[in-house]
Amino acid sequence: MTNKPQKPHKIRPLDVIDRKILNILTENARTKLTVIAKNVQLSVDSVKKRMERMERDGIISKYIVRAEDPEIRMGVHIYIKMRNMSQERYEEFIDSMKKNPRCIDLMAVLGDYDIYVVLLGKNPQDLDRMKVEIKQKFADLIGDWKEVLVTKIYKLEEYKF
Secondary structure (H helix, E strand, O other): OOOOOOOOOOOOOOOHHHHHHHHHHHHOOOOOHHHHHHHHOOOHHHHHHHHHHHHHOOOOOOOOOOOOOOOOOEEEEEEEEEOOOOHHHHHHHHHHHHHOOOEEEEEEOOOOOOEEEEEEEOOHHHHHHHHHHHHHHOOOOEEEEEEEEOOOOOOOOOOOO
């Protein structure tokens, strides 16, 4: 008895209806299937199958809650240039930032800097305390540190599909 080789899993492209479903879920991940179905003009079963397929294909990976914290009043955008880094020490830095509940964005970037971070704080003193802790803990890795404080938002959107 021989095993037949399995065909590689082919991810199907998103169509207009999938994109509409994703946009609805982006605004409110708890939107009821009946509401989504009505908005995309499909049956509840069809919407459910599409969502399950997008979950299976990794397009929808999780549903999250973003609680607004009334204590958080400001954020700082930080660009970091790394130096003298070993893979192990770099991973320690990334892991530490990922575990920091006040770090809401953490990205590797190309250009003059290596890492982009957004930290949220209650006030300037709270932000300063966090920044000092990070700089002290990873002084051997941080070659340059540039901060940008947002003073006014003219446009802020979530990614749409």
